[in-house]
Amino acid sequence: xxxxSRAKSSxxxxxxIVLSILAAFIxxxxxxxxxxxxxxxxxxxxxxxxxxxxxxxxxxLESAIPLLFTGLGMAVxxxxxxxxxxxxxxxxxxxxxxxILGVLLPNLPGGVGIPTLLxxxxxxxxxxxxxxxxLRMAWGVSDLLTTYLIxxxxxxxxxxxxxxxxxxxAQITIQSLSIPAAYMLPRLLPxxxxxxxxxxxxxAAVFIWFLxxxxxxxxxxxxxxxxxxxGRYGGIEVRQYLVVPMxxxxxxxxxxxxxxxxxxxxSCFTDLTAGLGWNGIAVALIARSNPLGVIPAAxxxxxxxxxxxxxMINSDITYxxxxxxxxxxxxxxxxxxxxxxxxxxxGK
Amino acid sequence: xxxxxxxxxxxxxxxxxxxxxxxxxxxGISKVYPDNNVTANKNVNFNLQRGEIHALVGxxxxxxxxxxxxxxGLERADQGTIKVDGRLVRIRSARDADRLGIGMVHQRFxxxxxxxxxxxxxxxxxxxxxxxxxxxxxxxxxxxxxSEDFGFEMDPxxxxxxxxxxxxxxxxxxxxxxxxxxxxxxxxxxxxxxEQEIKAFFRILRHLKAMExxxxxxxxxxxxxxxxxxxxxxxxxxxxxxxxxxxxxDKATLARLMVGKEVLLQVxxxxxxxxxxxxxxxDLTLIDPTCPRPLLAGINLRVRAGEVLGIAGVAGNxxxxxxxxxxxxxxxxxxxxxxxxxxxxxxxxSPARLRRKGLAYVPADRLQRGSSLLLPLSxxxxxxxxxxxxxxxxxxxxxxxxxSNDLIKRFGIKGNMNAPIGTLSGGNIQKAVLSRELSRRxxxxxxxxxxxxxxxxxxxxxxxEIMEMRNEETAVLLISSNLDxxxxxxxxVAVMYKGEVVALFxxxxxxxxxxxxxxxxxxxxxxxxxxxxxxxxx
Numbered sequence: 102x103x104x105x106s107r108a109k110s111s112x113x114x115x116x117x118i119v120l121s122i123l124a125a126f127i128x129x130x131x132x133x134x135x136x137x138x139x140x141x142x143x144x145x146x147x148x149x150x151x152x153x154x155x156x157x158x159x160x161x162l163e164s165a166i167p168l169l170f171t172g173l174g175m176a177v178x179x180x181x182x183x184x185x186x187x188x189x190x191x192x193x194x195x196x197x198x199x200x201i202l203g204v205l206l207p208n209l210p211g212g213v214g215i216p217t218l219l220x221x222x223x224x225x226x227x228x229x230x231x232x233x234x235x236l237r238m239a240w241g242v243s244d245l246l247t248t249y250l251i252x253x254x255x256x257x258x259x260x261x262x263x264x265x266x267x268x269x270x271a272q273i274t275i276q277s278l279s280i281p282a283a284y285m286l287p288r289l290l291p292x293x294x295x296x297x298x299x300x301x302x303x304x305a306a307v308f309i310w311f312l313x314x315x316x317x318x319x320x321x322x323x324x325x326x327x328x329x330x331x332g333r334y335g336g337i338e339v340r341q342y343l344v345v346p347m348x349x350x351x352x353x354x355x356x357x358x359x360x361x362x363x364x365x366x367x368s369c370f371t372d373l374t375a376g377l378g379w380n381g382i383a384v385a386l387i388a389r390s391n392p393l394g395v396i397p398a399a400x401x402x403x404x405x406x407x408x409x410x411x412x413m414i415n416s417d418i419t420y421x422x423x424x425x426x427x428x429x430x431x432x433x434x435x436x437x438x439x440x441x442x443x444x445x446x447x448g449k
Numbered sequence: 450x451x452x453x454x455x456x457x458x459x460x461x462x463x464x465x466x467x468x469x470x471x472x473x474x475x476x477g478i479s480k481v482y483p484d485n486n487v488t489a490n491k492n493v494n495f496n497l498q499r500g501e502i503h504a505l506v507g508x509x510x511x512x513x514x515x516x517x518x519x520x521x522g523l524e525r526a527d528q529g530t531i532k533v534d535g536r537l538v539r540i541r542s543a544r545d546a547d548r549l550g551i552g553m554v555h556q557r558f559x560x561x562x563x564x565x566x567x568x569x570x571x572x573x574x575x576x577x578x579x580x581x582x583x584x585x586x587x588x589x590x591x592x593x594x595x596s597e598d599f600g601f602e603m604d605p606x607x608x609x610x611x612x613x614x615x616x617x618x619x620x621x622x623x624x625x626x627x628x629x630x631x632x633x634x635x636x637x638x639x640x641x642x643x644e645q646e647i648k649a650f651f652r653i654l655r656h657l658k659a660m661e662x663x664x665x666x667x668x669x670x671x672x673x674x675x676x677x678x679x680x681x682x683x684x685x686x687x688x689x690x691x692x693x694x695x696x697x698x699d700k701a702t703l704a705r706l707m708v709g710k711e712v713l714l715q716v717x718x719x720x721x722x723x724x725x726x727x728x729x730x731x732d733l734t735l736i737d738p739t740c741p742r743p744l745l746a747g748i749n750l751r752v753r754a755g756e757v758l759g760i761a762g763v764a765g766n767x768x769x770x771x772x773x774x775x776x777x778x779x780x781x782x783x784x785x786x787x788x789x790x791x792x793x794x795x796x797x798x799s800p801a802r803l804r805r806k807g808l809a810y811v812p813a814d815r816l817q818r819g820s821s822l823l824l825p826l827s828x829x830x831x832x833x834x835x836x837x838x839x840x841x842x843x844x845x846x847x848x849x850x851x852x853s854n855d856l857i858k859r860f861g862i863k864g865n866m867n868a869p870i871g872t873l874s875g876g877n878i879q880k881a882v883l884s885r886e887l888s889r890r891x892x893x894x895x896x897x898x899x900x901x902x903x904x905x906x907x908x909x910x911x912x913x914e915i916m917e918m919r920n921e922e923t924a925v926l927l928i929s930s931n932l933d934x935x936x937x938x939x940x941x942v943a944v945m946y947k948g949e950v951v952a953l954f955x956x957x958x959x960x961x962x963x964x965x966x967x968x969x970x971x972x973x974x975x976x977x978x979x980x981x982x983x984x985x986x987x
Contacts, residue, residue: 317842320828320835328821334778334812335832336801 125433129426136422143416147426150411151404157411159293165403166364167192169302170357171381172388172395173309174226174350179390180313181346182326183234184245188378190252190259191229191351193369195222195358197259200267200369203280203362211283218284219301219359226355227348229255234347238340244347252378260371269368276370286364298364303396305353310392312349322346354378383435405430471535472663473497473520473551473632478529480515489515490526491687497632502654502664504678504695506671507707508763508930512687513667517634521553522546552630554621556637562610567592569609570624595623600656615646619653633657634665639673640765651677669707669763671700671969683707700971708932708965716912716937719920723940724754727893727924728775729789733796735770735948737782744770744782746948752893757915757925759939759956761932763968767948768928769813772897775926776810777803778818790893804833807892811882811899813928819882822871826862827853829870830885852888860884861910876907887914894918897928912938932961932968946970 130144137143151161171188178185185191199218209217233247267277286297313319325332325342332339357377362369384402388394409423418426473496480490489512497503505513518524520531522543531538533549540546546553560569571588578584589605596603601619609620618638625633639647654664654677666678674681674695682692683706690706698706728751735745745767752758762768773779775788777800788796790806800810812818820829830853831838838849853866860880864873870881879899886894896915900908915938919925929935935942942959944952944967951973952964966972 315844315846317835317839317844320844323824323828324821324832327823328817330778330818331821331832333800334776334810334818336804337832338799338801 121433121436122430125430128429128433132422132426132429133418137416137418139416143412143418146415147408147412147423150415151407153411155290156293157407159290159295161403161407162290162299162400163294163296163365164406165399166296166298166302167357167361167377168380168384168399168402169299169306169395170360171354171377172384172399173302173305173392174353174357175381175385176388176390176392176395177309177313177322177346177353178350179385180326181322181342181350182329183237183343183346183350184243185230185233185248185347185350185354186245186382187230187233187248187252187255187351188354188381189374189376190255190378191226191354192358192361192378193259193374194229194255195226195355196362196369196373197262197267197277197358198222198225198355199359199362200277200280203284204267204278207281209284214281214284215286215363218280218363219356222359222362223352223356226358227352229355230347230351231344234344238343244343248347256374259369263369263371267369274370277368279368280362282367284363285367286360294365296364298360301360302399305356306392306396309349309353313392318345354381357381383431386435401434402431470498471496472499472533474532475516475520476530476532478516478519478526478531480512480519480524480526488687490519493529493684493687493689495682495689495692497663497665498680500658500661500663501679502658502666502677504674504681505665505667505684506669506674506681506703507684508669508932511684511707513684514636516684517553517636517665517667520546521551521634523553547628547630550629550631551634552625552628552632553634554618554625554636554638556640558617558621560609560617560620562608564609565605566603566607566609566612566620566623567605569620570595570605570627572624574628592623592627595627599623599626599653599660601653613646615642615649618642618650622653631661632663632665634667636667637669637765638666639668639670647673669969671703671707671971674698674703675700700969701966704965704969704971705962708961716909716916718916718938721755721920723756724922726751726753727791728752728926729792730775730787731789732786733771733774733784733788734786735767735774735779735782735784740782742948744948745774745784748786748945748950750943750950750953752924752926754892754924755919755922756940757919757927757938758941758943759927759929759935760943760945760950761935761964761968762930762945764930766968767945768897768930770948771945772813772895772928776800776808776812776895778812807889809833809886809889809891809894809923811879811886811894811896813898813901815879815882816871820870820878823869825867826857826864826870826873826881827866829881830856830866833885833889856881856884856888860914876903879903879907879911883911883914887918890921891918891923894923894925895928896925898930899927900931900934908934932964936961936964944968946973 133143133147134140151157171192174188175185198221202218202221203214206214206217229251230248233244233251236242236247237244263277264275269276269278289295289297289299313323321332321337322342322345324335324337325339326346329339361373366373380402384395384398387401388398405427409427412418413420413423475493475495478490478493481488493512493516495516505517507513515524519526520540522540522545525541531540538549540549561572567589570592576584576587576591592605596605601623603616603619603623609617612620622633639650642650657664668674678695680693681695681698683690683703685707730748730750733745733748734743736743748771750758760768760771770779774784777798784796786796787794795803795806816822827849831849838845850866856862857864857866860883862880862884863877870878873881899911899915903911912934915925915927927935927938936956936959939956942954942956942964943950944964946968947970952967953974
């Protein structure tokens with residue numbers, strides 16, 4: 102009886118995902134047919150464009166890298182029952198910290214310098230999110246509010262740094278000073294931008310999965326995150342688990358920002374985050390907060406984005422239409438995942 | 450089956466001279482909750498006469514609330530029919546009940562604290578302006594008029610959050626009246642009220658009765674039956690035991706009908722001498738400033754190794770608070786006095802530290818407190834002792850599997866260790882909680898409502914396990930509103946009423962009826978202020 106209903110419910114959620122993906126693609130196809138004069142061509146570029154040559158394929162994977170880190174950060178927060186809406190600020194702070202360290206310490210060997218920059222980014226992100234966790238633990242301040250507010254404030258501070266003290270006067274575009282070339286990660290698939298940060302992201306996913314499902318800390322995080330009262334009852338000091346998951350979540354997202362600097366840009370500019378913090382939430386929802394699930398979820402997101410770009414370049418649809426199509430697909434997929442997430446939260 | 454009942458009813462319906470005074474008639478109502486296979490109602494017949502106040506009484510779990518939920522569309526009966534005004538009706542939702550003028554006021558209020566009284570009352574049925582905008586002025590006028598008609602003295606502008614419990618209840622009643630309900634069902638309306646508030650509340654009920662409203666009050670307070678009701682229906686174990694005019698029943702008879710006289714569950718209890726005191730409670734008091742009386746008042750109890758102290762009482766008399774305070778889960782009010790485990794003060798310690806002192810605890814709320822429904826069964830089983838499964842901070846999966854499978858086998862838990870525990874049935878969840886707590890070989894076991902919602906076979910299993918713990922020299926504190934199980938398991942029986950221990954007996958020759966009297970506040974043991982309980986009893 103119990104097994105029956107369990108099988109039924111997992112079948113239902115599997116079907117739900119398949120159906121919503123199918124519906125999303127059907128709507129995308131209808132949109133393409135109504136807006137494109139050559140729908141077959143558009144369809145081809147939209148769905149197969151990202152695989153047509155190593156350059157676009159590499160760039161697609163590259164754009165998945167920051168999503169791996171932000172998605173993991175959000176997954177840890179969800180699993181632990183805390184809310185981190187500060188991804189934007191944390192990723193930005195991680196990036197600027199990497200730039201600052203790179204500029205201040207220009208003469209380290211790459212093998213020391215890169216980890217230093219990455220660590221610096223992770224620590225800054227961690228402290229930012231951890232502060233919200235501390236505020237909730239100490240005074241019960243909503244982490245939903247404080248993560249968002251701290252992050253938003255931080256964005257302005259960093260913008261000031263980029264426009265002011267850290268600006269590189271030698272550049273025409275507005276950007277910060279650059280880190281030494283020795284601190285850049287190697288490219289994996291030149292001429293595409295794909296860099297070794299991908300391996301770091303994959304390793305982070307495996308590490309976080311192990312941490313959550315196989316370690317003492319992860320166990321207590323999951324217990325406290327799924328039901329705080331039960332955790333307390335079972336003899337776990339649950340108060341600290343308002344802060345610890347925030348530290349981990351912020352560290353991952355800050356690390357993502359630092360990876361953007363050492364892997365891709367070498368410097369920081371005002372639009373570096375470009376919604377990566379928010380998209381991380383969507384990625385974590387599609388992955389159902391499973392750290393290993395974040396890998397396909399991040400790549401799926403990057404694939405949709407790359408498909409839209411490729412259709413735009415190679416056929417007659419505009420950027421706006423391409424974005425709308427990506428958005429429709431993405432909303433439908435996320436909505437199903439969101440519903441499932443909510444259903445689980447409610448314990449139904 | 451159902452159709453034949455309906456056919457009979459329909460043919461009777463056409464007979465002339467049917468009792469026109471009967472407003473609501475429920476016939477052959479049966480309801481089984483499939484989750485835990487509990488029969489909440491079994492072929493129940495119930496009727497309401499126009500303009501009466503009808504008391505529906507019975508112990509916890511007797512099926513009163515289920516029956517009334519069926520009447521107001523919140524639950525569906527598996528079998529049976531309902532007639533209102535002699536017409537067969539189908540009540541599938543609260544909306545259907547609403548149309549028939551049936552409204553229910555729940556034990557726990559459903560009010561928006563930061564809305565005004567008027568906003569709360571019209572919520573869901575707001576007067577509109579131009580068919581679109583909320584007409585707040587009209588809502589206030591309507592509520593004010595309604596409140597005056599019924600003598601409620603409510604300020605429609607007051608914030609609900611600022612009201613007393615008694616006033617909130619009046620808001621709830623007004624909500625029903627605003628929806629033109631003429632049949633009001635009140636679920637344990639007095640359980641949260643002070644004496645004065647109860648008096649005022651009864652005045653309101655009489656006033657409503659004079660205006661031809663029909664009222665059901667669900668209660669287990671016997672004195673109220675005589676004070677307020679015209680007729681009384683007694684339920685026990687899902688069935689109606691008796692239904693008659695209240696005047697013809699005295700409290701003692703009522704108590705006997707409520708608790709019944711069926712055979713006790715047979716539990717084999719070895720005669721044995723208890724060991725030394727494990728848990729001692731001295732003058733334990735819990736005061737919540739927002740509550741007029743202490744939640745716990747000067748409790749003195751002692752549990753020795755190898756004995757079961759059973760605490761009986763009706764819900765709402767401090768059993769839950771005692772459970773929370775002793776297990777470190779209390780979040781309400783300020784406890785004072787002493788609680789000692791092996792002579793060491795433990796009052797106010799966190800659950801983590803209490804557990805290190807050898808406490809095992811099976812909570813009444815096994816779904817929210819005793820388990821985390823989304824986590825796998827095995828994660829639930831190891832929570833208290835998960836440190837034992839660590840090597841260098843990493844969980845040893847093989848030993849967790851072995852441990853889980855051992856418990857699953859030994860306790861006959863039907864479920865997969867990797868499936869979320871929430872997918873198990875209620876009985877199996879309780880077995881899992883019990884298996885985890887008992888696997889610790891505890892010094893002290895606090896177990897609350899251990900068989901609530903379980904079927905007979907499962908209950909018996911739980912009883913055997915508790916007995917085994919006792920025989921292995923665990924001190925057991927059993928908190929239960931089920932008198933049968935307290936009598937079957939305990940060596941000593943204490944009764945709580947309104948936060949106090951009103952009686953303490955060795956469990957020799959005790960019967961349900963006399964204990965029932967203590968539970969319902971009809972008697973209390975005279976006690977001296979000094980000395981320990983044993984001296985008082987002897």
